Amino acid sequence: MTAVAAQRITSAEQARETAAALAAEFAVDAARRDRDRELPYREIDRLSASGLLAVTVPAEFGGADLAPGEVAEVVRLLAAADPNIAQIPHSHFVYLNLLRLAGTRDQREHHFGRVLAGARIANAQSERTGATVAEIATTLRPDGPPGDDAKFRIDGTKFYCTGSLFADVLAVLTRLDDPRESSGLSPGDYIAFLPADTAGVETVDDWDGIGQRTTGSGTVTLTGVRVRRDQLIARAAAVNAPTGYGAFAQLLHVAIDAGIARGALDAAADFVRTRSRPWFEAGVSRAADDPLLVQRIGELAVTVATAEATFEAAGRAVDRVVADPAAEPAAAASVAVATAKITADRAANEVSAALFEVSGTRSAAADLNLDRFWRNARTHTLHDPVRWKYQHIGRAVLDGAPPPLHGVI
Known part of the structure; x- marks a missing residue:
C-alpha cells in the first residue's frame, strides 16, 4: 500500500487551492x-498525500464527495502544469465511480477506505x-475445485496501462464467457480489483510514445492470476445504463486537453514577452508590440477560452446527471461533454503548435523542450476520435437520438 499519510479535503474550495499549489510546484x-523521461514518483506521492485522490469518495464513507465538474477542474489545473501527472489519476477516478455505481457495500467500504488512506488505482484495460x-x-474463468465457485482465474495482456507503475490496485477489464451455473455470475465484462503485487501480475515500464512520456502507461501481463468473487464488479450496471459514467470519464479527458491548451498559451505568452525578438518590418522594439503577433495571441486566447467555457458547461451538465439522473438526461450530458472534447482537442493541438509560430526560431531549441506541449496534446487526443463526437452530436440534433451507451461518450 502507498506509504503516505493522506490529508482530508472537505470542500471544493480546498481542493482547488490544493491543486493550484501542487500545480505550481509540479510546473517547476x-x-x-x-x-529525461523521469517518472514522477515523488510528485505522485505528493498528490496522494494531499488528499486530492480521495475527493470523490462519497460522504457516507468519509469523503468530500465532490461533484464531477470540481474533480475535472482539479485535473485541468494539474494538466496546465504537467499533463503527465494529470493523466495518471484518470483511471483512479473512473474506477472509483464504477465502485460507487456498481460495487457492493463491502467493496465500496474497503476500497474507499484505502483511497482515503492514500491508495491509488490504475487501469489494465486496453x-x-x-x-x-x-x-x-x-479471460475470466472459474478456477476453483468442484464446489468452490468463489475462485476465478485471469489470463491476458493489457497495454497503455496509465498509472500502473504508481498503483496500489489495478482495475483489470476481463470477459467472462463460460461461467458455471453455480457461480452466480452472468456472462459479460467484469472489472477485477487486484493488488498490484498479486502473484501472476507483471507490470513493465515499456511505454515509448512521443508524448505523455511519464504517465507510467506500460504493459501489464496477467498469467494464471487467482481472484475471488468479491474482487469482481460487473460493468453493466455502470456502463450499460444512463448513469453518466462515460460522460464523467470523458470530462476528465477534456480537462487534460484544456489544461494543455492553457499551459501552451501561457508558455507562448511568456516566451514572447521575455525572449522573442520582433520582426524587423514591425518597426517595434519588443516582440510583444508587433501588431500581427498581438493579433495571433488574441486568436489563440479566444480558442483557449472557448475550450474552457465548453469544458465548464459540460462539467455542470455531468454534475446535474450525477446529482439527479431522473432530472437531467444522461444523453444531454454526453452531448455536452462531446462538444467540450471537440473544442479542447482543437485548442490543445492548435495552440501547442502555434507556440512556435508566435515565439520564433529561438523557441525550437531542444533544451527548452517546448515541443512537449504539442507532443502531449497530440498523444493524449488520440484516446478517442473526435470525428465520432461530431456524429453523435449531429444525430442528437437531427433526430433526437441519444448517444450510445458504451462508456466512452
Whole structure:
C-alpha cells in the first residue's frame, strides 16, 4: 500500500487551492522530467498525500464527495502544469465511480477506505489483439475445485496501462464467457480489483510514445492470476445504463486537453514577452508590440477560452446527471461533454503548435523542450476520435437520438 499519510479535503474550495499549489510546484521541473523521461514518483506521492485522490469518495464513507465538474477542474489545473501527472489519476477516478455505481457495500467500504488512506488505482484495460478497441481477450474463468465457485482465474495482456507503475490496485477489464451455473455470475465484462503485487501480475515500464512520456502507461501481463468473487464488479450496471459514467470519464479527458491548451498559451505568452525578438518590418522594439503577433495571441486566447467555457458547461451538465439522473438526461450530458472534447482537442493541438509560430526560431531549441506541449496534446487526443463526437452530436440534433451507451461518450 502507498506509504503516505493522506490529508482530508472537505470542500471544493480546498481542493482547488490544493491543486493550484501542487500545480505550481509540479510546473517547476515539468520540462526536465519530460525531456529525461523521469517518472514522477515523488510528485505522485505528493498528490496522494494531499488528499486530492480521495475527493470523490462519497460522504457516507468519509469523503468530500465532490461533484464531477470540481474533480475535472482539479485535473485541468494539474494538466496546465504537467499533463503527465494529470493523466495518471484518470483511471483512479473512473474506477472509483464504477465502485460507487456498481460495487457492493463491502467493496465500496474497503476500497474507499484505502483511497482515503492514500491508495491509488490504475487501469489494465486496453488491448492490441482485437479487431477493435472494444474487443476483450483477457479471460475470466472459474478456477476453483468442484464446489468452490468463489475462485476465478485471469489470463491476458493489457497495454497503455496509465498509472500502473504508481498503483496500489489495478482495475483489470476481463470477459467472462463460460461461467458455471453455480457461480452466480452472468456472462459479460467484469472489472477485477487486484493488488498490484498479486502473484501472476507483471507490470513493465515499456511505454515509448512521443508524448505523455511519464504517465507510467506500460504493459501489464496477467498469467494464471487467482481472484475471488468479491474482487469482481460487473460493468453493466455502470456502463450499460444512463448513469453518466462515460460522460464523467470523458470530462476528465477534456480537462487534460484544456489544461494543455492553457499551459501552451501561457508558455507562448511568456516566451514572447521575455525572449522573442520582433520582426524587423514591425518597426517595434519588443516582440510583444508587433501588431500581427498581438493579433495571433488574441486568436489563440479566444480558442483557449472557448475550450474552457465548453469544458465548464459540460462539467455542470455531468454534475446535474450525477446529482439527479431522473432530472437531467444522461444523453444531454454526453452531448455536452462531446462538444467540450471537440473544442479542447482543437485548442490543445492548435495552440501547442502555434507556440512556435508566435515565439520564433529561438523557441525550437531542444533544451527548452517546448515541443512537449504539442507532443502531449497530440498523444493524449488520440484516446478517442473526435470525428465520432461530431456524429453523435449531429444525430442528437437531427433526430433526437441519444448517444450510445458504451462508456466512452
